[in-house]
Amino acid sequence: MLQVRHLSKIYTGKQPSLDDVSFTAQPGAVTAIIGPSGAGKTTLLRSLNQLITDDAGEILLENIDLRQLKRRDLMKQRTKIGMIFQNYNLIEPLTALENVLHGSLARKSTLAGVLSLYSRQEKEEAMALLADVGLQEFAYHYAGDLSGGQKQRVGIARALMQHPTMMLCDEPIASLDPRSTIIVMDILRRLADAQGMTILINLHQVDIAKDYADHIIGLNSGRVVFDGPVAEATAAAMAAIYAAPAQAAAAAG
Numbered sequence: 001m002l003q004v005r006h007l008s009k010i011y012t013g014k015q016p017s018l019d020d021v022s023f024t025a026q027p028g029a030v031t032a033i034i035g036p037s038g039a040g041k042t043t044l045l046r047s048l049n050q051l052i053t054d055d056a057g058e059i060l061l062e063n064i065d066l067r068q069l070k071r072r073d074l075m076k077q078r079t080k081i082g083m084i085f086q087n088y089n090l091i092e093p094l095t096a097l098e099n100v101l102h103g104s105l106a107r108k109s110t111l112a113g114v115l116s117l118y119s120r121q122e123k124e125e126a127m128a129l130l131a132d133v134g135l136q137e138f139a140y141h142y143a144g145d146l147s148g149g150q151k152q153r154v155g156i157a158r159a160l161m162q163h164p165t166m167m168l169c170d171e172p173i174a175s176l177d178p179r180s181t182i183i184v185m186d187i188l189r190r191l192a193d194a195q196g197m198t199i200l201i202n203l204h205q206v207d208i209a210k211d212y213a214d215h216i217i218g219l220n221s222g223r224v225v226f227d228g229p230v231a232e233a234t235a236a237a238m239a240a241i242y243a244a245p246a247q248a249a250a251a252a253g
């Protein structure tokens with residue numbers, strides 16, 4: 001379970017990008033984070049993984065506050081967090097299989113990592129993960145030659161190689177066509193249902209959020225203006241989430 005308490009982040013000399021954000025994300029549930037451009041969605045995900053520091057509050061992953069950890073312990077906890085990016089972040093001159101194997105680096109010694117030494121078991125696991133996302137026959141294709149949807153599936157397999165308990169997905173379908181969108185969202189939904197993972201997804205597509213998520217967090221100007229089950233995300237709630245910043249601030253008091 002992820003519990004976020006009073007999380008705030010101010011980039012130098014600016015309005016808060018995250019303003020006293022609190023919510024809980026449950027294992028086995030898909031939590032969609034929605035809100036207008038600049039609402040703080042990416043900042044929130046990066047903060048949850050402590051890629052952004054100088055923030056305030058508590059980020060409790062399985063009751064351990066990530067913000068209180070020393071670097072070494074944070075690295076260890078981070079292996080439990082898989083990240084999925086809009087632009088995939090693959091190494092394009094490497095094959096799909098090699099990209100997936102890279103996901104195991106977080107769990108390895110530096111030397112083994114530098115030398116890219118992978119055990120037979122790791123190679124079999126990476127192949128199995130590629131098969132799980134429907135890409136077995138593309139294992140030896142260069143990542144740069146794959147379609148956007150295929151790249152994103154490689155990105156998911158790579159994250160799964162870390163053995164995460166939580167996935168943070170930053171606009172994972174923003175660059176995908178409708179068919180690839182469904183394939184990727186189905187995979188993320190399955191990870192929650194079948195493996196009990198905690199899945200957080202930043203989304204711009206409200207209809208996709210309603211179709212796939214259990215829970216919605218609505219952000220506006222760095223504040224949580226909606227936190228509830230999909231069934232409660234009414235038209236009025238949506239209007240508040242997507243209101244102009246001044247209106248949203250007035251409504252939030």
Ligand SMILES: Nc1ncnc2c1ncn2[C@@H]1O[C@H](COP(=O)(O)OP(=O)(O)OP(=O)(O)O)[C@@H](O)[C@H]1O
Binds near residue numbers: 038042044
């Ligand atoms: N590195 C940075 N330095 C300074 N300000 C930043 C930085 N990153 C983000 N911001 C500011 O923080 C606020 C939130 O940005 P963020 O990218 O988190 O929003 P978002 O909801 O993800 O937007 P989008 O939907 O457009 O991706 C914005 O006002 C943005 O200008």
